[in-house]
Amino acid sequence: MRIKLTSVMVADQARALRFYTEVLGFRKKLDLPVGEYRWITVVSPEGPGDVELALEPGAHPAAKAFQEAMFSDGIPIAAFEVSDVAAEFDRLKKQGVAFTREPTPAGPVTIAILSDTCGNLIQLYQPA
Amino acid sequence: MLLAPDVFRRLCRARDLLQGDPEPDASPSVADVARGAGISPYHFIRQFEAVFGLTPHRLRTRSRLDRARLLLAEGRLSVTDVCMEVGFSSLGSFSDLFARRVGEPPSSYRRRARSMVSVPGRAPRDLFPGCLSLMARLPPSAFRNSGEAAPGSL
Numbered sequence: 001m002r003i004k005l006t007s008v009m010v011a012d013q014a015r016a017l018r019f020y021t022e023v024l025g026f027r028k029k030l031d032l033p034v035g036e037y038r039w040i041t042v043v044s045p046e047g048p049g050d051v052e053l054a055l056e057p058g059a060h061p062a063a064k065a066f067q068e069a070m071f072s073d074g075i076p077i078a079a080f081e082v083s084d085v086a087a088e089f090d091r092l093k094k095q096g097v098a099f100t101r102e103p104t105p106a107g108p109v110t111i112a113i114l115s116d117t118c119g120n121l122i123q124l125y126q127p128a
Numbered sequence: 129m130l131l132a133p134d135v136f137r138r139l140c141r142a143r144d145l146l147q148g149d150p151e152p153d154a155s156p157s158v159a160d161v162a163r164g165a166g167i168s169p170y171h172f173i174r175q176f177e178a179v180f181g182l183t184p185h186r187l188r189t190r191s192r193l194d195r196a197r198l199l200l201a202e203g204r205l206s207v208t209d210v211c212m213e214v215g216f217s218s219l220g221s222f223s224d225l226f227a228r229r230v231g232e233p234p235s236s237y238r239r240r241a242r243s244m245v246s247v248p249g250r251a252p253r254d255l256f257p258g259c260l261s262l263m264a265r266l267p268p269s270a271f272r273n274s275g276e277a278a279p280g281s282l
Contacts, residue, residue, distance in 0.1 A: 007260065011190075015181055030270055034262045036231060039270070059256045061198060072140040074133075098178035099130045117181030 005041070006051055008078050009058035009067055010118035013038050016055040019117050023095050024080075026053070044080075053078075058119065067119045074100060076113055076123035085110050085126035129178055138165040139179050142172070146184055147191040155215055158184045192216065193229050200234055201241040201251035207234045 010016035017040055020026045026042035029052055033039075037059070041052040058064055070077060082088045085103045089112050093099065100121060101113040109125040116122050131139070142165045145156060156164070161184060162172035176184050192214040199210045208219060211234075216222040227233045232240070244252035 012181065019181070032266055032270060034265045037262060039262050039266055054260070056260065056262075061256070064194075068140075068143075072137075072144075074136070093129065096129070096178055098175065100133070100136050102130050115179045117179070119180075 004051060005054060006078075007054035007056045008116070008118075008120055008122075009063050010055050010116070010120070011058055011064075011067075012118055013040055013055055013057055016040070016116070016118040017042075020053070020055060023092065023097060024116075055118075064119075071115075071119060071121055074113070074121065076121040078120065079111075079123040079125055082124045082126050085112050085124050088112070088124055129175065131175065131179070135167070135175065136179070138167065139176055141165065142176065142184065143180060143187065146188040155188075189225060190229070193226055196222070196226060196234065197230060197237070198251055198256070200238040201255050203238065203242045207238060210234065 008016075017028065017031065020042050021028055025045065027045050027048065028040070029043045029048075030041045031038060037057045040055040042055065043052055044050055058067055067077070089099065089103050092114060098115045098117075099112060100115065101111065103110050103112045103126075108128055110128070111126075112124045113121050114124065142161045145161050145164065146158075158173070159169055162169040165172060167175065173183055176182075176187075180187055182190060196210050196214045199205055199213060200207070205213060207223075211219050211222040214222075216225075223233050223235075226237070230237055241252055241255055244255070
């Protein structure tokens with residue numbers, strides 16, 4: 001048993017693909033049509049053999065309710081490791097990304113939290 | 129941009145208002161919602177879009193169309209009733225927007241949903257898939273390189 005894939009639910013797959021590639025900087029691995037949806041995965045260019053992240057359609061009404069409740073309470077749905085969270089914060093802010101938390105020391109990590117524009121908060125963390 | 133906690137809360141509250149149950153002719157305008165959030169309309173729209181990816185107006189439309197899709201798939205209401213129920217006043221513009229977003233007009237979507245096996249009164253699961261279930265419908269080639277780091281193939 002291996003962990004090869006994880007996912008975030010997104011409100012709009014096309015917009016999510018743009019955000020996760022053009023803004024965050026991930027690389028598209030798969031983009032296949034499945035009925036009215038798409039199977040989209042992205043990987044990090046820094047670790048193309050790492051876990052794939054699927055951008056899943058959040059079509060189910062319960063998925064939307066869950067997503068909105070987590071978002072409103074400021075709770076991130078995924079966390080990505082970065083080597084320089086301050087640099088990422090500056091780079092992404094210039095691209096118009098909205099942060100709910102600027103780089104903040106939190107125990108063994110420094111974290112920042114951003115909105116992925118598709119209904120999720122994402123935590124960036126830099127290990128000390 | 130960095131959003132202060134209270135601004136973020138007010139934007140989430142605005143999102144909830146825009147997605148709330150529509151009351152005919154009483155749905156708040158975007159300017160009303162901005163005023164309620166205590167943010168100037170210019171900054172409101174700009175911040176809203178940065179957080180939610182859509183302008184307030186477009187988010188409301190998307191939310192109405194999502195709800196329409198679910199109601200049509202459940203099959204209990206007619207297209208006209210669904211149109212009114214989700215807060216559109218013109219059947220024509222509802223049908224146009226729906227077709228543009230979903231890829232087919234509401235009437236044919238409703239017919240197709242009804243033809244799918246389902247629990248009566250509930251939307252067919254295939255139309256609202258548990259997302260990872262989509263994996264079952266991929267070609268085998270999607271997993272051919274699984275297990276390898278294959279930067280060259282990207």
